[in-house]
Amino acid sequence: MLKARQVVLGKTTQVARVLPDRQIRMIGAWCFLDHYGPEDVSQSVGMQVWAHPHTGLQTVTWLIAGEVEHRDSLGSVARVRPGELNIMTAGRGIAHSEISPEDKPAQMHGLQLWVALPEGSREMDPAFEVYDSLPSVAMPGVSGQVLAGTIAGVTAPTRTYTPLAAADLQLDKEIRTTISVDASFEYGVFVVAGSVQVESETVELDQLLYLGRGRSSVTVSTVGGARLMILGGLPFEEEIVMWWNFIGRSHDEVVGYRAEWEERVRLRGLGAARFPAVIGDDEPVMEAPAMPTIKLKSRTRRQES
Ligand code: MN
Numbered sequence: 001m002l003k004a005r006q007v008v009l010g011k012t013t014q015v016a017r018v019l020p021d022r023q024i025r026m027i028g029a030w031c032f033l034d035h036y037g038p039e040d041v042s043q044s045v046g047m048q049v050w051a052h053p054h055t056g057l058q059t060v061t062w063l064i065a066g067e068v069e070h071r072d073s074l075g076s077v078a079r080v081r082p083g084e085l086n087i088m089t090a091g092r093g094i095a096h097s098e099i100s101p102e103d104k105p106a107q108m109h110g111l112q113l114w115v116a117l118p119e120g121s122r123e124m125d126p127a128f129e130v131y132d133s134l135p136s137v138a139m140p141g142v143s144g145q146v147l148a149g150t151i152a153g154v155t156a157p158t159r160t161y162t163p164l165a166a167a168d169l170q171l172d173k174e175i176r177t178t179i180s181v182d183a184s185f186e187y188g189v190f191v192v193a194g195s196v197q198v199e200s201e202t203v204e205l206d207q208l209l210y211l212g213r214g215r216s217s218v219t220v221s222t223v224g225g226a227r228l229m230i231l232g233g234l235p236f237e238e239e240i241v242m243w244w245n246f247i248g249r250s251h252d253e254v255v256g257y258r259a260e261w262e263e264r265v266r267l268r269g270l271g272a273a274r275f276p277a278v279i280g281d282d283e284p285v286m287e288a289p290a291m292p293t294i295k296l297k298s299r300t301r302r303q304e305s
Helices: 251-266
Strands: 005-009 013-019 030-040 048-054 057-065 068-072 077-080 085-089 094-099 107-116 127-131 136-139 142-148 164-171 175-180 186-194 196-198 201-203 207-212 217-222 226-233 241-243 246-248
Touching (some): 030 186, 048 251, 057 068, 142 175, 164 186, 186 217, 201 207
Antiparallel strands (some): 030 107, 048 094, 057 085, 186 207, 186 226, 196 201, 241 246
């Protein structure tokens, strides 16, 4: 069982971060999971994640309530809204900001996940896509949407670069149900609201139960009702180096990404090939933290014992 830790994202937003975890670093290529809210942002500025870079990954944003404005160095300007899956593929490099608009709804609630790109795709061109009509799951007492791959026999059209699956499911009170999954994938169940029983384990809010591989279904039950995210994927066997907003394959590669971002900050977006300006020179940017004094080690999906 993995328990989220509380982290401040950007300037203002408290998030529960459950991946990466010391023991379980990834589920398939899913390598990062933040859950924020529900939070009343009617009296505050809301989310203030200033322009920052990414490499070697995709960000997957799924809002349950509220609105966030996404801007990126491709020129994308998008209102992220509930029920629309926003996927930003960093590939070799992108910069973006995520800011609550002034006319934001009072409630903000959502998830952001990252997907590690495999060797053959990590230097690809950056891209930004919105999937606004994902397929629904409708079973007695269960409703929700499949965000990627196939869960409960329902397949999402989402393009991924490794075999993945994800679904956001709401369970009514007093429900016990069996959800079919792919036995070749490893899975985890993350609780977004309420609590669920997964086989013999109780999973509470902001906890993630790692289920491993080899099962063709997952049986979940709840007394008081629950909302959960099922995440799965083919185990990601490449060793990666994940630091700040970057995924690379070596310490030196990450040092290079950081140096290119610092150069872009210094030059206000001019002459920075990997990370061009987000939208204008007046946009506030996040500076990279200092590198740790020890060399970053590449890691597999499981911590070496
Ligand atoms: Mn980001």
